[in-house]
Amino acid sequence: MRLKYGGRDRSTTVADTIRGDLTAVARAHSNIALVKYWGKRDPALNTPATGSISVTLDALATDTRVSFDPSLAADQFHLDDRPEPASRVSALLDVVRSQAGLTLHARVNSTNNFPSSAGLASSASGFAALALAASRAAGLALTPRELSVLARRGSGSAARSVFGGYVEMHAGTAASGLDSFAEQLLPGADWPLSVVVAITEPQPKPVSSTAGMLGSATTSPFYPGWLETADRDLDTMRRAITERDFRTLGEEAEHSCLKLHSLMLTTRPALIYWNAGTMAAMHRVIRLREEGLPAYFTIDAGPQVKALCAPEDASAVAAELGAVPGVRQVRISALGPAAHLVDDMAPAEPGNP
Numbered sequence: 001m002r003l004k005y006g007g008r009d010r011s012t013t014v015a016d017t018i019r020g021d022l023t024a025v026a027r028a029h030s031n032i033a034l035v036k037y038w039g040k041r042d043p044a045l046n047t048p049a050t051g052s053i054s055v056t057l058d059a060l061a062t063d064t065r066v067s068f069d070p071s072l073a074a075d076q077f078h079l080d081d082r083p084e085p086a087s088r089v090s091a092l093l094d095v096v097r098s099q100a101g102l103t104l105h106a107r108v109n110s111t112n113n114f115p116s117s118a119g120l121a122s123s124a125s126g127f128a129a130l131a132l133a134a135s136r137a138a139g140l141a142l143t144p145r146e147l148s149v150l151a152r153r154g155s156g157s158a159a160r161s162v163f164g165g166y167v168e169m170h171a172g173t174a175a176s177g178l179d180s181f182a183e184q185l186l187p188g189a190d191w192p193l194s195v196v197v198a199i200t201e202p203q204p205k206p207v208s209s210t211a212g213m214l215g216s217a218t219t220s221p222f223y224p225g226w227l228e229t230a231d232r233d234l235d236t237m238r239r240a241i242t243e244r245d246f247r248t249l250g251e252e253a254e255h256s257c258l259k260l261h262s263l264m265l266t267t268r269p270a271l272i273y274w275n276a277g278t279m280a281a282m283h284r285v286i287r288l289r290e291e292g293l294p295a296y297f298t299i300d301a302g303p304q305v306k307a308l309c310a311p312e313d314a315s316a317v318a319a320e321l322g323a324v325p326g327v328r329q330v331r332i333s334a335l336g337p338a339a340h341l342v343d344d345m346a347p348a349e350p351g352n353p
């Protein structure tokens, strides 16, 4: 069988691919945005309305195996050994099939090394791992930029999880969506940072990001201001990273987080993702700074609080956040690597069903 390679015709055959059997296994790490995106330019292509900047998290990873199999009549998806609806997975596989000229269905198995339902951006790591495993299993060898464009089709934040360290996502302007991709700003090793994750609620969020952003764009009076100020926020964060200016990075991350949640709170119906533990953890982080322990919070579309701090302060910040009423579990993460192929899957987080 002759397959396309990197979107261009090459003499690569299925037999030349990683495992030679239409199978590949990939690992990708989750990420947390320092400058958030919320709102889509083109919902069909899943292009964001604004750019964003994130850090990739070493401690939170998804492993995904994709096997295209002639015996299957439909795609199958298992998450942590449990069957799940395959529609979002199939939509991304359809893009891969059309690029590779394949018609086969696939068996997809994913495991998260963190609680799957706890709102820890598993769609970012999940779709980045799926994009890499599916494209390689289908015989495509995409460039990192092409892989980022592909992962974006599954989830906007997944485009960033293709890369390690500090990452910027470009909104792009092209109708094709091909200029809407992420790239690395700085390797994590060049400026180590820790992220302390405080889990306040292990249940899935009540409103998905996709539905929530659509509501904000059409109903929040703050949405025009959100779009207008995005470039300034991105410029300031990019400069903070270039200059290794932790205070500006932290202040801008908190500002972007609070601006995002102002947008959510003023959406109709309102998107109130915080609980009492979220609020208590935010206040604790602010008080830690007043007490001389430099840390800054950020929060996505959910109730978990992530504190940004220097690696040498991470255990102290984790101990403080672990003692906040409503915080059920804390995890410390360093900055993580790019999505990559692996020989086999790691076991799921103990306790995941």
Ligand code: PMV
Binding pocket: 032, 033, 035, 036, 037, 038, 052, 123, 124, 155, 156, 157, 158, 209, 210, 300, 301
């Ligand atoms: O594209 P999604 O569905 O992963 O949405 C991500 C939305 C936020 O996490 C709140 C912001 C961001 O930039 O990651």
